[in-house]
Amino acid sequence: MQVSRPPESNRLNHPDIASHAKMLAAPDPRPVGISHGRARVGGARSALRARRTVRQYYERVIHTPLHQLLGVGPGPLTEQMIDAAIAQGLVESDRLDWKKHLPAERDFKTSGIVKDVAAFANSGGGILIFGVEENQKAASGRVDAGDLNESYERTIQAVSYSAISPPVIGVRSYKIPAAGNDRLAAIIVPASVDGPHLIFDGNKQSFSAPLRVNSDTQWMNERLLEASYRARFEAARRGHEHLEALYIDMTNSFDPHRNAVLVGVARPRLLSPNPKRRKQPEIAALTAKAQDDAWYWLGQGDYQPLTDVTGYGARPGLRGWIVPPTERVSWRRARAAIFDDGAVGLVWEAGGHRYGANGANLPAHHVPADAVEGFVAALLALIKTVSDDAPAGDVELLVGVEWMPSEYTSAGNERLVFEPAYDFVRGGNSTTTLGGNYRPVHRVVDPSQEETVYLQTVVDVAIDCLNQAGIRHLVRLSTDLPARW
Incomplete structure (x- = not known):
């Protein structure tokens, strides 16, 4: 099964962030194909050669x-x-x-x-x-x-x-x-x-x-x-209310009545009394680093939402920044948000993706399982990158799929459908959730964990998301990855 993708991934190439771009040499476009969910990557990547410098730059800065x-x-x-x-x-x-x-x-x-x-x-x-x-x-x-x-x-x-x-x-x-x-x-x-x-x-x-x-x-x-x-109990109640409000805001930034939408939000359980105000170049650098981490976790695959946002186009929001889609009209629009208090949000149009060998668009309520894995990887990469930049302890997250068609449209009675990556052994029949609705997955994660440990958390969240849709196995995410360059 082949997954089509835009011709070029989002990179740091804007003059306003030249100082940060030195850390990430602009690579060639990534020609990625996915066969049964596994990525094939052609050519050496200059981004990999710069990874050690990036990790050193993002070494945790502490303020004890x-x-x-x-x-x-x-x-x-x-x-x-x-x-x-x-x-x-x-x-x-x-x-x-x-x-x-x-x-x-x-x-x-x-x-x-x-x-x-x-x-x-x-x-x-x-x-x-x-x-x-x-x-x-x-x-x-x-x-x-x-x-x-x-x-x-x-x-x-x-x-x-x-x-x-x-x-x-x-x-x-x-x-x-x-x-x-x-x-x-x-x-x-x-x-x-x-x-x-x-x-x-x-x-x-x-x-x-x-x-x-x-x-x-x-x-x-x-x-x-x-x-x-x-x-403790009062803080937990308030925190979950704020998290749900952010989830609703991210969902409504696209139109779940027209297209199924993948939504993920996260917020530190303990907020800092001195939130970190960032500048636009910092947001672009954080977005690019999270994109690179997700690419590595996905077996060097670009089928994920952070390739569909433009970090250098970030605009101010209420105590944070909104990272807009690379293209205003696309079958793969995405939007990210990074807030001063360490909260993050990510949304990706999940229905209508070009999927299959002929590159035909799926219906608006059909979501590829590959896309769910890519979304979870991107969300948790963004969480870890922002946390590494300003440590804030463990983080509470919500990730789900929203599909709310109007009953007056032709899709009014259509249930949310998930398309697994086809496997000749396990099969590849479309599935749906119990009751037809998707219940957001809630979890508390520790972004300060070493990457190898944190990656198991990424896998666990993705499994929770796909198991709910009746899909047992992951095909892109794995803890068995080659060493970073």
Whole structure:
């Protein structure tokens, strides 16, 4: 089965974003054919040669409590920052804790660090710095923190999930480069909307909720626990309402009465008090990077919506940017949105695609399964790219297919139909959903995961989307991908 595509993909080629275009060499048009859902790519791509530079450019820029207390802008944690804190005698606070040594890796789960992680999560987040002596809570000197290797980092992640209930998502550990023999390390704990976080007290044989109060860790009483649970449930309710409102807005940006539409939205569960205002060139660069990631995840395939938007044509919206379609009239129009608070939206006309060996257009209510996979890959690539640019913790998403024909049209009684990629073994009959309507898939994802782990999440979301349509197997997305160049 062949999937037709526009002759040229959307690239960074606008003079306004020349500085960002240096990172992504403009490649030749991508001649892609899909046979039974697998992409075939011809020729070497200059974009792949530039991928390492792109990943370095988008290396996560952090802004920790230590940065804020020192009056330093976003950037990596450095030895110079630690030395400056010692010179100033920087005092511990409700967001900063000095530690001398990392506990032995095998003892980490039973150490007091677990209580500190839960306490920071219950108190708006914080940072633990290892390798610093303190005197009366003030930083006074350097010591050797110990070795924070990859195995230890995995242990910290695992313990944050298993020893704290509910798990603290997004805990990150860093080895801070140091010139001398005294090593430095840090554990950054994000704020959480899932509080109160409880740890098991072996002495009392009960669960307790620690709380950071100034430079000390205390335990929540009944009233604080009640307030914490109430805040969690209220935040979840408001967040889901905002997510559904964004879903409706993205749906209505096209016309689901005329054509079936793939819709996806996502929003950080915990909003930053300082949302990042971006400029148009940054939006173009983010869009292009997300397009490249989706292309890689799809086995080097361009049949996805980010090839059908023009990043350099982004226009301002309410606290964000709207990325318009490459073509105003097309069988593959798409639109993306990137907001200051980290929310994103994506919409793609899903019906009427040119499909099959003869390139004929499908009916308005027929959606190719290949398109669903491409849409999920593009949406989650956009989520990860925006999150990497401004980390905001775990993200709540909705993805669905909207088809609302008027009963007065010829398509008024037509159910939504999905066209699987034909397979000689499994067959390829058209399918529909139970009841004829598509229920949006809801999920919480962690964009801070390593790409190999995050890719499994992408696959899982795509499987949920297609299983609902009666399609069992993916044909484009896979976790078994070649190494990036």
